[in-house]
Amino acid sequence: MxxxxxxxxxxxxxxxxxxxxxxxxxxxITPSQVAAQDDDRLIIAANDRVTENISTISQDIEVYGEVDGDVTSWNGNILIAGFVSGDVVSYTGNIIITDTAHIEGHIMSIDGTVERASDAQIAGLTFNNSRDSGALSSVFHLFVPQSDLxxxxxxxxxxxxxxxxxxxxxxxxxxxxxxxxxxxxxxxxxxxxxxxxxxxxxxxxxxxxxxxxxxxxxxxxxxxxxxxxxxxxxxxxxxxxxxxxxxxxxxxxxxxxxxxxxxxxxxxxxxxxxxxxxxxxxxxxxxxxxxxxxxxxxxxxxxxxxxxxxxxxxxxxxxxxx
Structure with missing residues (x-):
């Protein structure tokens, strides 16, 4: 030709x-943006401060200090007991917000649950599909079926x-x-x-x-x-x-x-x-x-x-x- x-x-x-x-x-995807994927939890201690976004795939995240950015995980669980200036997102994992948490962004979990303490300070909205209609979760299960369903x-x-x-x-x-x-x-x-x-x-x-x-x-x-x-x-x-x-x-x-x-x-x-x-x-x-x-x-x-x-x-x- x-x-x-x-x-x-x-x-x-x-x-x-x-x-x-x-x-x-x-x-x-640099090491500062995505944490190393292993079985250990990614913990931000009470005296630590992270000045960038935190993202994992399957690793659990626990924030007791400060994060100047977003906290995101695909299917890992997230616990927030400190300060987060951005959004907190776990697409298939669970999110726990303690009473000492201060979040300036939004919270979203498509296929997991969101446990939110009444004294937690959250400036944005909470999108919890399991708590609401479950439509997004149903669509998710159409393409990614779970073995226990x-x-x-x-x-x-x-x-x-x-x-x-x-x-x-x-x-x-x-x-x-x-x-x-x-x-x-x-x-x-x-x-x-x-x-x-x-x-x-x-x-x-x-x-x-x-x-x-x-x-x-x-x-x-x-x-x-x-x-x-x-x-x-x-x-x-x-x-x-x-x-x-x-x-x-x-x-x-x-x-x-x-x-x-x-x-x-x-x-x-x-x-x-x-x-x-x-x-x-x-x-x-x-x-x-x-x-x-x-x-x-x-x-x-x-x-x-x-x-x-x-x-x-x-x-x-x-x-x-x-």
Missing amino acids: KWPGKQQRLFRLWKCWIVYICLFSFNI SVTALDIFARALLGVVLGIFTLAFCLLWIALWPQRTIASSLTLRQLPWRALAVGGLTTLILTLTLPPLVTIFSATLVGLPLTIFLLFVVQIPYVYGIATLAQTLGHFRTDQQFIPSSGIARSTIFVAAIIACIIGVLTILTPSGGVILIYALSSPGLGAVILSRGGHALPHLT
Whole structure:
């Protein structure tokens, strides 16, 4: 394949972006930001003062002194008996606030409990999902099931609702993309037909790189309550090219039996709608059976289309074949 000048520069820029993301993801977590992960508790003594954020993954945290920042743990327990100027967050662990605690930020636990003494001084709000509706915890258990939990009727209903919603949104956004950008989808579709293995390799590699780089970025952004909106925005932006990939796959399979020289029309053919509906149904059914499997299937099906999108420069041009 012969790359035009602009496409070659774009390809080099894409490689530089990947290298930058990798270096950013694996080097931004310094020892001062994330404590060493071991079985011992991370204790801030009464006379100690930490002037930066404290973050752990599974290590318990006990604060008896002062922390000028946020205190965050993914699934470790947190005990606050001193001063914290930021937020206190444990996504799956328990949080204990004693009567001597002084917290200037917010408190949040998605899948754990929050024990708050009446004399504790807390300036912010307390978000305890177990104490309230439990909706976030239910969604969390859909994708990360616990071994000691039994499947209830509510769990089955939640999975069914998630599967239906995911299938409908997949079909809607897929057809909407084809309707709004028909020529770009056609170019990506023809690229996938001409270079299926290259598209699969490029799309699979891109998905692998995102899989390796997104968790560290999400960990960094979600270390504070302020970073949660950034995490949601980041995850939303990442899904856009995969919607394009599924639309490309549906357009390609919709004209699979046509002649190689045939160029689809700018409208949405019935065969394309039929293929998109089948893809959405498969994703919805698998999501009902296993939500994690449904999510994996979405990325697996859209990766070849994503590779074709990259090879065609976002549907602007076809790569030259030699």
